[in-house]
Amino acid sequence: MYAYDELDRTIINERVDEFRDQVKRRLSGELTEDEFKMLRLQNGVYLQLHAYMLRVAIPYGTLSSAQLRQLAHVARRYDRGYGHFTTRQNIQYNWIKLAELPDALADLAEVGIHAMQTSGNNTRNVTSDQWAGVAPGEIEDPRIWSELLRQYTTLHPEFSFLPRKFKFAITASAHDRAAIKIHDIGLRLHKNAEGETGFEVLVGGGLGRTPFIAKTIKPFVHGHDLLSYVEAILRVYNQYGRRDNIYKARIKILVHELGIEKFAQEVEQEWLQMRDSALTLDDTVIEDIRSRFTYPAYQRLPHVPDELKKAAHDPHFEAWRKNSVALHKVQGYAIVTLSLKPVGGPPGDATADQMDAIADLADKYSFGEIRVGHEQNLALPHVARRDLPALWKALDKLGLATPNVNLVSDIIACPGLDYCSLANARSIPIAQELTRRFANHATADLIGRLHINISGCINACGHHHVGHIGILGVEKNGEEFYQITIGGRADENAELGTLIGPAVPYADVADVVEDIVEAYLALRARPDELFIDTVKRLGVEPFRERVYATR
Amino acid sequence: MPLVKNGKIITDSFVNVADDAEIPADGAILISAARFMGDPEALSRRAGRTGVIWPNNRDVDDIVPYLDRVAVIALIFPTFRDGRAYSQARLLRERHGYRGELRATGQVLRDQFLFMLRAGFDAFEVKKPGDAEAFASTVKRYSVFYQPTGDGRITALHQRMLLRHSESASQ
Numbered sequence: 001m002y003a004y005d006e007l008d009r010t011i012i013n014e015r016v017d018e019f020r021d022q023v024k025r026r027l028s029g030e031l032t033e034d035e036f037k038m039l040r041l042q043n044g045v046y047l048q049l050h051a052y053m054l055r056v057a058i059p060y061g062t063l064s065s066a067q068l069r070q071l072a073h074v075a076r077r078y079d080r081g082y083g084h085f086t087t088r089q090n091i092q093y094n095w096i097k098l099a100e101l102p103d104a105l106a107d108l109a110e111v112g113i114h115a116m117q118t119s120g121n122n123t124r125n126v127t128s129d130q131w132a133g134v135a136p137g138e139i140e141d142p143r144i145w146s147e148l149l150r151q152y153t154t155l156h157p158e159f160s161f162l163p164r165k166f167k168f169a170i171t172a173s174a175h176d177r178a179a180i181k182i183h184d185i186g187l188r189l190h191k192n193a194e195g196e197t198g199f200e201v202l203v204g205g206g207l208g209r210t211p212f213i214a215k216t217i218k219p220f221v222h223g224h225d226l227l228s229y230v231e232a233i234l235r236v237y238n239q240y241g242r243r244d245n246i247y248k249a250r251i252k253i254l255v256h257e258l259g260i261e262k263f264a265q266e267v268e269q270e271w272l273q274m275r276d277s278a279l280t281l282d283d284t285v286i287e288d289i290r291s292r293f294t295y296p297a298y299q300r301l302p303h304v305p306d307e308l309k310k311a312a313h314d315p316h317f318e319a320w321r322k323n324s325v326a327l328h329k330v331q332g333y334a335i336v337t338l339s340l341k342p343v344g345g346p347p348g349d350a351t352a353d354q355m356d357a358i359a360d361l362a363d364k365y366s367f368g369e370i371r372v373g374h375e376q377n378l379a380l381p382h383v384a385r386r387d388l389p390a391l392w393k394a395l396d397k398l399g400l401a402t403p404n405v406n407l408v409s410d411i412i413a414c415p416g417l418d419y420c421s422l423a424n425a426r427s428i429p430i431a432q433e434l435t436r437r438f439a440n441h442a443t444a445d446l447i448g449r450l451h452i453n454i455s456g457c458i459n460a461c462g463h464h465h466v467g468h469i470g471i472l473g474v475e476k477n478g479e480e481f482y483q484i485t486i487g488g489r490a491d492e493n494a495e496l497g498t499l500i501g502p503a504v505p506y507a508d509v510a511d512v513v514e515d516i517v518e519a520y521l522a523l524r525a526r527p528d529e530l531f532i533d534t535v536k537r538l539g540v541e542p543f544r545e546r547v548y549a550t551r
Numbered sequence: 552m553p554l555v556k557n558g559k560i561i562t563d564s565f566v567n568v569a570d571d572a573e574i575p576a577d578g579a580i581l582i583s584a585a586r587f588m589g590d591p592e593a594l595s596r597r598a599g600r601t602g603v604i605w606p607n608n609r610d611v612d613d614i615v616p617y618l619d620r621v622a623v624i625a626l627i628f629p630t631f632r633d634g635r636a637y638s639q640a641r642l643l644r645e646r647h648g649y650r651g652e653l654r655a656t657g658q659v660l661r662d663q664f665l666f667m668l669r670a671g672f673d674a675f676e677v678k679k680p681g682d683a684e685a686f687a688s689t690v691k692r693y694s695v696f697y698q699p700t701g702d703g704r705i706t707a708l709h710q711r712m713l714l715r716h717s718e719s720a721s722q
Contacts, residue, residue, distance in 0.1 A: 007707040010695045018692050022662065030681065038632055039662055121632065151697040151707060157669035158641055158700070161634025238638045273646065278699035278706075285708050288715065 001064055001369060002147050002293050004112040011154065012109045015116055019043050020102035027099065042122060042160070044090075044115030045101060049421050054093045054101060055118040056108060060128035060146035060170075061089040061372040065359035068370050070111040072355035078104045083355070085340060085348040087374045087412055087463055088167065089127045090118055094419050121249075122160045123153035123234075127169045129177045130373035133295065134381045136329045140197060142172035142189050144290045145226065148281065152227050159234045163241035164249035166234070167206075170199075174492065179374055181205045181214045181494035182466055184251050185233065190220075197223040203233060203263070204255030205494075207460035212252040213494050215260045217267060223286065225271075228279040232271035236263070296367035296382050301332025305386035317392055319441055323403035325388060334385050336366075338378040338395060339402040339410065343439045346428045347413045348376030357398050365391050374490075375451075376412055377405065407444040408452060408517065409435040412463055416456030416473065417480075423456035425473025425480035425506070430454055433510045438517075447517055450531045453488070466490035468532045469516060470497040471509060480506040486516065486543055487535040500544045504551070512547055519546035553683035555675040556652070558690070560683050563676075565602050565623060575599065581625060584609060587617075595620035604656070607635035611642050618649045623674070628657035637670045644671030645701035664689050669702050 004012075019039075026036040040046075044055040056071070063071075071091055075083045078100050079093040086092055096104060105115060118125055126149045133141040149168055153159070159166075169178040172189035180186030186202035198220045205214025221229045233251075240258075242248045255263045311317045326335040338358065340348050350358075358378065362370045365387045366380035373379060378400075383391060395401040404410050411434060414420065416427030431454055438444050453467025457474075464470035470485035481503035488497030504512050517531075523542055524534045535543070554563040565579045570586050577599035587594050587603045594601055595617045602623025603614060614624065624643060626636035636655070643649040654674040655667050661682035667675065668690055677683035696704045705713075 005711070007695045007710060011693065011697070011707075014693050014695070018662075035631070035660065154697050155666075155693070156698055157666040158637040159634070160666055161632055161637070161663075235638050239635055243633060243635075284712060288708075288711055 001062065002143065002289075005292070008151075009109075009112060012112065012114045012116075015043070015114060015155070016102060016105045016109050019105060023098060023102055038120060041120035042117060043105070044118035045098075046119060047421065048094065048419050049417075050419070051095045052098050052101065053419070054096045054104065054115060055086070055090045056093070056113060056115045057118050057125040058089045058091060058113075058372050059126055059150045060132060060143045061130045061374075062132075062143060063370040063372065064111070065362045065368040065370065067111045067113055068355050068359040068362070070108060070113065072352040072359070074104050074107055075352040075355065077107070081353075082349055082351045084346070084415065085350065085372055085376050085378070087376060087414075087461065088125060089130075089372050089374065090125055091372075092415070094415070116154055117160075119165075120160075121162045121164050122166065123156065123162075124165055124167045126150045126153065127167070127178055127183075127374065129171050129173055130371040130379055131177060131326070131335055131381065132172065133293070134328055134330075134333075134335055135173050136327050137173060138329065139172045139189055139191060141290075141293065142170040142187075143293060144286065145187070145189065145199075145223070146170050147289055147293075148227070148286070149230070152230070156234075159238055162234070162238055163243045164246070164251075166237075166251065168230075176490075176492040176494075177373065179463075179466070179490040179494070181492075182207055182211075182463070182490055183214060185230065186214045187226075192220050192222075199223070199226060201229065201233075204252040204260070206250050206252045207463060207465050208250070209247050209458050209460075210253065210256075211460070211465045211496050212256060213496065214252075215255065217260065217264045224281050224283075225275055227281060228275045228277060229267075229271055231279055232267045232274065235270055236266045240266075296369075298330045298333060298382070299384070301384055301386065303331050303385065305332075307386040307389050311389035311392075316396075317389060319445070320392055320396075320401050320403040321388060323407070323445075324401070324405045328382070330382075332385055334383050334388060336380045336383045336388070336391065337373070337405045338380065338400045339405055340377050340400070341404055341410050341435060342399050342402050343409065343435045344432050345399075345435070347411050347431050350378070354398055354400065357394075358400070361391060361394055374412075375406075375410065377410070403441055404435075404444060406449045406451070408438045408447050408450045409444060411435065411452045411454060412467065413454040414456050414461035416454075416462075420456060420461075422459055423473065424458075424475040425456050425482065427454045427456040427462055427471075427473060430471060430473075430482070430506075430509050434513060437510050437514060446527075447521065448528070448530055450517070451489075452513065463490060464488075465496045466494060467497060468535070469513060471513075474503055476503065482506065482509045484509075484512055484516070484547075486540055487532065489532055498540045500540050501548050508551070515547045516543055519543050552676050552678060553680055554654075555677055555683050555686045556673065558687050560686075565600075567604075579622065581623060584614070587621075588613060591617050602652070602654075605639065607633065607639060611639050611647070615647050618643070618647055618651070621651055623652040623654055624649065625654040625656045625676075626672075628655060628659060628663075631658045631660050631663055637666065640667070640670040640672055641701060661685055661689050665693060669696070669698075669700050669704070671701050 169183040188200040202214035371379040417423040455462035485497030581602040600622035
């Protein structure tokens with residue numbers, strides 16, 4: 001865990017005071033709605049269909065149990081008893097009253113949590129691998145750098161009014177769980193020939209109306225130069241990014257219009273003039289941040305303890321263990337994913353009671369630490385393997401042990417037309433119906449890894465472009481229709497999905513997905529050929545035929 | 552619109568001269584970048600003080616040769632949501648060493664004062680009188696800063712190192 005010090009806490013508290021003053025001036029009419037809108041967005045407050053929505057940052061997806069309890073408290077005290085975990089390591093509350101927002105933020109500030117820049121045309125919450133610091137084979141903990149970037153981007157005096165929003169993601173593992181290639185800046189930590197830490201910097205990824213996979217702008221930027229290089233990119237973007245059309249304002253469009261080579265030259269030219277500046281991170285500063293991340297005192301424990309051998313006779317436990325438990329870098333420990341995708345439930349939601357209970361379980365079994373992943377699930381990152389059976393029983397009681405992680409019912413979905421003022425169509429009921437269709441674990445397990453992503457409009461908050469199966473809600477003559485893509489992925493081999501045919505009406509979506517899955521089962525070369533690999537091998541045509549033959 | 556400089560509301564001694572109006576021989580004036588760049592040698596050597604209103608989509612490089620001869624550079628925020636002038640301000644101050652008045656104009660509102668100050672602005676043509684009066688208290692909202700800019704405020708990263716140093720020295 002990273003421990004905020006007095007300086008970090010001071011900034012958060014000062015931000016709460018500032019926001020309280022801004023709300024007061026809005027309520028008194030001193031600020032117009034137009035003026036207030038950007039100010040509230042910069043603090044994560046949207047005006048949705050039914051109420052104000054507050055988006056709270058969970059930087060690089062790391063939470064302490066005390067923080068999670070406070071998130072539960074806010075859900076209970078200011079909202080309707082639940083929160084929604086998003087695809088960018090945030091939590092959203094959907095029913096907060098404007099007048100109570102400053103108090104909710106003050107409560108969150110007590111545990112070092114804030115909503116700064118979770119919206120607006122500025123640098124957003126810095127996201128990372130939810131397994132950071134515990135994944136086997138990781139080069140080093142990327143959260144050190146995430147935290148350096150979090151501080152650097154918070155209330156930046158030059159870049160708080162960019163042409164459009166700007167998102168960072170960092171990974172330090174070969175398998176990218178942070179979806180860095182669909183971010184404005186993606187950072188892949190690696191080491192150079194001298195063994196020094198640095199980053200492959202990718203730029204211009206993003207979804208929305210015009211999706212792009214990020215391109216490499218520089219294969220190696222030394223860790224010392226990370227902030228100056230990022231500042232050079234942001235400065236070029238701030239000056240030359242388009243401001244005439246909101247749909248062309250993201251950095252991906254600038255990179256696309258200039259071409260990556262020209263854009264890279266512009267950045268290089270800017271960077272060479274400032275690389276030896278106060279932004280240079282010397283080793284003592286990096287070590288100071290590193291020293292404030294604490295790690296558990298792991299014990300020497302067996303990989304296969306007796307408790308695990310005994311529990312192996314229970315097929316339900318085994319199904320869960322095989323699905324939701326991952327290898328830890330320390331022997332005897334495991335990373336446990338908590339599925340927030342119960343059959344029939346809205347993806348990513350957790351009740352206040354669940355959050356409190358998870359915080360208790362984290363204290364008991366995971367050194368008080370919880371992680372949040374972009375797939376809208378939670379994780380306990382340091383569970384002793386001998387505790388797995390007991391943890392499973394507790395999670396099962398809470399409805400948090402659905403063994404569907406990475407399977408067809410582990411769906412990513414945006415709030416859609418049930419909440420969002422931008423949406424054209426509903427997302428949540430589609431997800432709920434699909435989880436019912438694929439509720440049988442044996443079937444889901446047979447299908448194997450398959451990511452379904454659903455967005456209720458072209459803004460693509462549900463990342464539909466990079467779902468193995470992507471579902472995009474559109475409006476046609478006042479009715480909800482859905483475009484289906486296949487073959488997308490958000491990992492290190494990120495790709496955008498391909499449309500399989502004309503949009504289908506709401507009532508047909510689940511049938512179409514079932515048809516696609518059946519086609520895959522018939523077409524796959526071997527039982528272990530994943531859906532995404534079958535699509536890669538065969539293209540969309542056989543799937544298109546199957547789906548549209550009878551429609 | 553009230554002009555705030557050095558934290559206080561002052562009387563603006565500069566007069567805007569339109570592009571088609573005659574330029575007075577002396578007296579402090581503000582003219583457009585296009586007009587200034589039409590004859591920068593003469594205009595930067597006139598008897599009175601000369602300020603230039605610089606658009607936010609023109610590279611500041613053009614005015615760099617004349618920085619020690621202009622009294623004011625006024626950068627523009629067409630709306631407060633357009634942040635290009637923050638970059639121009641930092642480049643003028645931090646890269647090109649401009650020491651004259653750097654004035655924020657356009658939709659200059661209370662909630663951006665501190666960002667502007669940190670980017671190097673020292674004069675503010677404030678849209679609302681109430682905001683101008685609140686200037687001094689508003690810029691004191693924050694006491695900790697994460698980024699190094701030309702305003703010289705110490706960053707949190709640096710402050711921590713100093714704290715560590717003094718802790719180890721006192722042991």
